Amino acid sequence: MWCSRVSLRRLQRIVVAPLNTSSPVISMQRAKSTLPRVYVTRRVPPEGLRILNESGQVQYELWDSDDPVPRQELLKRVRGVDGLVCVLTEKIDAELLDAAGPNLRVLSTMSVGYDHLSLDELKKRGIRVGYTPDVLTDAVAELTVALLLTTSRRLIEATHEAKTGGWGTWRTMWLCGYELANSTVGILGLGRIGVAIAERLKPFKVKKFIYTDVAPRPELASMIQAEYVSMEELAKQSDFLAICCAFTPETKEICNKKLFSQMKNTSVFINTSRGGVVNQEDLYEALSSGQIAAAGLDVTTPEPLPTDHPLFTLKNCVILPHVASASYSTRNAMSALAANNLLAGLSGEPMPKELKL
Numbered sequence: 001m002w003c004s005r006v007s008l009r010r011l012q013r014i015v016v017a018p019l020n021t022s023s024p025v026i027s028m029q030r031a032k033s034t035l036p037r038v039y040v041t042r043r044v045p046p047e048g049l050r051i052l053n054e055s056g057q058v059q060y061e062l063w064d065s066d067d068p069v070p071r072q073e074l075l076k077r078v079r080g081v082d083g084l085v086c087v088l089t090e091k092i093d094a095e096l097l098d099a100a101g102p103n104l105r106v107l108s109t110m111s112v113g114y115d116h117l118s119l120d121e122l123k124k125r126g127i128r129v130g131y132t133p134d135v136l137t138d139a140v141a142e143l144t145v146a147l148l149l150t151t152s153r154r155l156i157e158a159t160h161e162a163k164t165g166g167w168g169t170w171r172t173m174w175l176c177g178y179e180l181a182n183s184t185v186g187i188l189g190l191g192r193i194g195v196a197i198a199e200r201l202k203p204f205k206v207k208k209f210i211y212t213d214v215a216p217r218p219e220l221a222s223m224i225q226a227e228y229v230s231m232e233e234l235a236k237q238s239d240f241l242a243i244c245c246a247f248t249p250e251t252k253e254i255c256n257k258k259l260f261s262q263m264k265n266t267s268v269f270i271n272t273s274r275g276g277v278v279n280q281e282d283l284y285e286a287l288s289s290g291q292i293a294a295a296g297l298d299v300t301t302p303e304p305l306p307t308d309h310p311l312f313t314l315k316n317c318v319i320l321p322h323v324a325s326a327s328y329s330t331r332n333a334m335s336a337l338a339a340n341n342l343l344a345g346l347s348g349e350p351m352p353k354e355l356k357l
């Protein structure tokens with residue numbers, strides 16, 4: 001369950017200090033004011049807060065809201081902190097690190113993705129970085145499969161038709177989609193999540209898994225009997241193409257006109273990584289011209305995607321609001337790992353999951 005202000009109040013030794021309605025601050029102060037100071041940029045699930053509270057190792061201030069702390073407020077609040085816990089919407093760049101100042105030695109992000117972090121700036125300042133891989137793999141893989149099936153079997157269109165009177169007699173070709181049985185599934189960026197997706201898809205009688213990455217990844221590939229192919233072959237052969245790569249300068253808009261033009265017009269494109277890996281204008285063109293059959297997106301640029309965005313006008317595009325890891329257990333596990341990374345980092349120990357800078 002998400003942490004409410006009421007449940008937070010019940011936690012021991014927390015001082016709730018709502019400064020005013022536009023400043024939802026919770027601070028947990030300790031008698032020993034020499035403890036490291038931490039700023040938590042968002043209301044995080046209770047497991048992470050419980051760990052911070054029970055550790056007795058830190059005092060923290062938390063922006064107790066589901067909405068991001070305004071940037072100017074953030075720049076003020078981080079001043080002098082030793083540690084920072086953030087989520088993926090906070091841009092951790094030189095400006096913010098300068099505002100925090102030289103005490104800052106640990107950054108812990110409650111996310112597996114780290115494209116919101118300026119890694120060079122963090123490295124330059126000797127700040128250790130924790131992130132949350134593995135704990136969200138199952139949830140993301142599950143959602144990816146759900147999105148793939150929703151998109152390929154046209155479930156959103158179908159429920160809409162059923163509700164709005166479009167459901168006439170049983171028709172032979174009405175709302176036909178594409179099935180996984182005997183298909184080739186391509187994975188762009190084979191990591192833990194790609195493997196977990198393939199493991200879940202296998203029982204649907206997929207004929208073949210193929211993947212591409214900067215280099216072959218034989219250990220992971222052998223877990224799902226996936227064949228390494230070029231980007232071009234991935235596009236040409238895949239009936240379903242799942243995008244699982246990290247968003248980096250190299251993968252920025254890697255899914256573009258060229259890729260879409262090489263895909264079959266019966267192919268389904270699924271992205272649960274980051275919106276930035278897709279050129280959305282090219283995707284719109286590919287979907288509206290029938291170059292590819294359909295797309296399911298859990299991530300877009302920007303987020304939220306404006307409701308008047310052209311992609312929302314397409315029946316063959318299913319858009320979710322970045323919810324791949326949104327299960328109660330996973331979000332709690334992410335917050336717990338973020339808290340443990342922070343505490344380990346502040347006490348100079350190896351973090352459970354530390355990003356190598």
Ligand SMILES: O=C(O)C(=O)CO
Nearest residue numbers: 110111112113324325
């Ligand atoms: O952890 C991340 O990077 C996410 O995108 C949340 O699902």
